[in-house]
Every structure is written in C-alpha cells, then in structure tokens.
Amino acid sequence: MRIIRRFIAASVFLSLLLASVTASADTFTMNESFLRTMFQxxxxxxxxxxxxxxxxxxxxxxxxxxxxxxxxxxxxxxxxxxxxxxxxxxxxxxxxxxxxxxxxxxxxxxxxxxxxxxxxxxxxxxxxxxxxxxxxxxxxxxxxxxxxxxxxxxxxxxxxxxxxxxxxxxLRSFPNLRHISPSTASQCIRERKLEVRFKNNRYEFRESGGGTCGNFAVVRINSINMDWSFALDGGHYTFADVTAHGQHGGLGIYTLSGSDPDTWLGQAIGQGGLNQSKVMHGVFTYDWESIIGTLIDEQGNFLRPSQWTEVEFPLALIAYGETSETP
The missing domain is CATH 2.40.50 (OB fold (Dihydrolipoamide Acetyltransferase, E2P))
Structure with missing residues (x-):
C-alpha cells in the first residue's frame, strides 16, 4: 500500500466532507504495530x-x-x-x-x-x-x-x-447474488463518516452516518482518477467517480489479481482511463489507502492525532465482477 492524500475540487466530492452527522463512541480499534505491518x-x-x-x-x-x-x-x-x-x-x-x-x-x-x-x-x-x-x-x-x-x-x-x-x-458476480438497494448504497457512499484518534497506545475509530451499509453493493464506475490509480501487490487500486441511485460520489475501488475486474482495471490504467462506464458488484470496506493517508505522512512518519480526525473518503468497494443489475 502507498500513502495518498486526495485534494479534489469538484463540489460533488466536497459535499461528502460537509455532511452533518453525529458520531458515536469508538467502534473498533487498530494496534499501531498492525498498521505498520500493513503499510510495510x-x-x-x-x-x-x-x-x-x-x-x-x-x-x-x-x-x-x-x-x-x-x-x-x-x-x-x-x-x-x-x-x-x-x-x-x-x-x-x-x-x-x-x-x-x-x-x-x-x-x-x-x-x-x-x-x-x-x-x-x-x-x-x-x-x-x-x-x-x-x-x-x-x-x-x-x-x-x-x-x-x-x-x-x-x-x-x-x-x-x-x-x-x-x-x-x-471470485465473480452471479445473477441474484445479494446486494443492498441502490438508495442504501448511495446513502452509504455519500454520508458514511469515519474518524480516528490515538489513545491508550492504539488507534481508535468511530463511524457514523450513512445508514446501514451492509456488505454487497452495486455501483456504476463512471471514471477513474489517474492520479490515484496504480498497481499494488495482489491487484490494483483506483479512486473513482461512481453512481448509485442516480447520485454521484467518490469511492475507492480494489481489484484482486487473477479476477476479471483486475484485468479490466489494469488495462484501463494502462490506457489512461475508462473507455466506458462499468457496473460493478462488490463488497464495501473501509479504505486502507484513506486510512494510511490519514495516519502516515509523506515521509513515512506515523501520526498520532489526539483529537478525533476525519478519514476523508473512507469507503471503498472490493470488486467481485461486472453485473447487469441496476445500480
């Protein structure tokens, strides 16, 4: 994984940062040694x-x-x-x-x-x-x-x-494999918030907003940001403009080596972008790239924020396969 910091001026992306949500207590924790292992x-x-x-x-x-x-x-x-x-x-x-x-x-x-x-x-x-x-x-x-x-x-x-x-x-998408509704997927992408702080010698995370995100979702991938598109050991990553329920949002996309989505994304990155949009079925995850970009600076130093700090664009989709479902 590599460090990323995204500064995207489009108002559709900025709206994600301005969503008003009420945060709960910490939801899960991560040990710094484990984060170091994943980064390295x-x-x-x-x-x-x-x-x-x-x-x-x-x-x-x-x-x-x-x-x-x-x-x-x-x-x-x-x-x-x-x-x-x-x-x-x-x-x-x-x-x-x-x-x-x-x-x-x-x-x-x-x-x-x-x-x-x-x-x-x-x-x-x-x-x-x-x-x-x-x-x-x-x-x-x-x-x-x-x-x-x-x-x-x-x-x-x-x-x-x-x-x-x-x-x-x-690893593929079968017809009728479950997924959350397009409206639920859209709400999750646009409104889910993740914050982190360092306390008690570990990273504490809390989530809020976005409703009940579930796991499997379907989105239309409209375009990819070439500044944040690259190969990684085990597959590829891109930051994409996606549509769900007719509404746009920014979403990380992971594809895994050997899968059809990984072949597609590797070719798209190689040619400098998408020729056409693609409807993809996959599983929501918190985005490792966004977490790393929040907690590790460009010199590779690990940050320990004492106050709750927002993880920008916290969600990603692990792609299983193309689908004919309506996003």
Whole structure:
C-alpha cells in the first residue's frame, strides 16, 4: 500500500466532507504495530496465520453465498474486536474442485465436511483482502460469527498443515447474488463518516452516518482518477467517480489479481482511463489507502492525532465482477 492524500475540487466530492452527522463512541480499534505491518507489506492480499475454530452453515445465493469461518490471528495483534472471520467467495455455487452444477443441499454437506476434515482446529495461512467494516462489531451471534471488525473477505487461498487450497477462480458476480438497494448504497457512499484518534497506545475509530451499509453493493464506475490509480501487490487500486441511485460520489475501488475486474482495471490504467462506464458488484470496506493517508505522512512518519480526525473518503468497494443489475 502507498500513502495518498486526495485534494479534489469538484463540489460533488466536497459535499461528502460537509455532511452533518453525529458520531458515536469508538467502534473498533487498530494496534499501531498492525498498521505498520500493513503499510510495510505493500500488498492488498496479506497473509496471516489463523487458528480456524468454528464454521457456520453455507449461505444461499440471495444472502451472500459464503460460509463463515471464525478464528484467531496468531502472528499479529490486529485490534478490537479481536476475532477474525474468514469468508471465501461463492461456495454455494462451486465445489472444492472449482466445479459448478451441484445442488445447494449437496454443497452444504460437501463444504461442511471440507471444513471438518481440512480446516477445523488447524493453524492456516490465509491470503486475501483483509476487509475492515462494522456490520458485526457488536451484537453478532454464534461461534462462527463473533463480534468482529476484521475479516478476510474475500479470502482467496489458505494453507493448512502443508496443504494449499485456492479459490481465486471462484471470485465473480452471479445473477441474484445479494446486494443492498441502490438508495442504501448511495446513502452509504455519500454520508458514511469515519474518524480516528490515538489513545491508550492504539488507534481508535468511530463511524457514523450513512445508514446501514451492509456488505454487497452495486455501483456504476463512471471514471477513474489517474492520479490515484496504480498497481499494488495482489491487484490494483483506483479512486473513482461512481453512481448509485442516480447520485454521484467518490469511492475507492480494489481489484484482486487473477479476477476479471483486475484485468479490466489494469488495462484501463494502462490506457489512461475508462473507455466506458462499468457496473460493478462488490463488497464495501473501509479504505486502507484513506486510512494510511490519514495516519502516515509523506515521509513515512506515523501520526498520532489526539483529537478525533476525519478519514476523508473512507469507503471503498472490493470488486467481485461486472453485473447487469441496476445500480
């Protein structure tokens, strides 16, 4: 990851900064050592060792088509809530060999057996996008979905007891895969606010505004800012003008190596911009680039703001694939 600071004069972007919201108490925390690790790794697909403890049932396509696996990171101290959840993409469509065509009921049993036989109570090196979001920071339920702010979502591979399982080819958007409504997505993009301060030897974050953002969303990517478009280890990043529910906003976009969106964005950056807009289905996350741009200066010094400080343009979308859904 690299440091960015965005100064965009367009009034449509400035309106995001002027939204009037009431902030709550801190929502999640991040240890400075973990932020340093993420900054120094320069990757959007970090690898951490996770003790895989619990799994939930397979979810259907109209929920999120995933199976939640909960565990504990062994080689890093992320912050609080301390649990991590691991979610691989589209397990309700694919079997472990990457083949389509089996029924949901069959796949439910297959993946449960896969977890029990290959993953449960093992230390696994997990790789994928480390998403930060507070859908489940409080009031979550069950051992497979504990209170958490950090999750591998999507997780794309893991190595357990010397055996590697890869799921990157499963990253795509299927018709009828769940997503929040266009109006909800628009409100989240335009009104969600994230603030940070350094207190008690850690970074505290609090979120406010934007309604209930959920996870999956659909947006139209209209244009990309070439000043903030670049390749990263594990994929690409851009800062884009997007539309949801007919309203414009600024949104970070992450694409993951090997996926169709990553090929598309890499080509767009190479040719200096988009030839045409694209409707993209993906998952909201707090934007690592924006967080790093707020807490690390251009000389690489880590800042420790004592007062609540706004993270500008806090949201990004992790792209799963192009969709025919209306944004």
């Amino acid at each position: 790794s320069q990757t959007i697909q970090p690898v951490f060792r996770v003790r895989m403890n619990h799994n939930g049932p397979l979810h259907s396509l109209d929920t999120d088509c995933e199976m939640h696996m909960a565990g504990t990171v062994l080689n890093a101290n992320l912050g609080t809530p301390s649990a991590i959840v691991v979610e691989f993409p589209n397990w309700c469509k694919f079997n472990p060999q990457g083949q389509l065509g089996q029924s949901f009921n069959s796949l439910s049993g297959i993946w449960n057996s896969f977890f029990t036989g290959n993953v449960q109570n093992k230390n696994c090196d997990v790789k994928g996008f480390l998403r930060i979001f507070c859908e489940h920071c409080q009031g979550s339920g069950g051992a497979s979905n504990p209170n958490h702010a950090y999750e591998y979502h999507p997780a794309l591979s893991m190595t357990c007891a010397g055996e590697t399982f890869s799921f990157g080819d499963m």
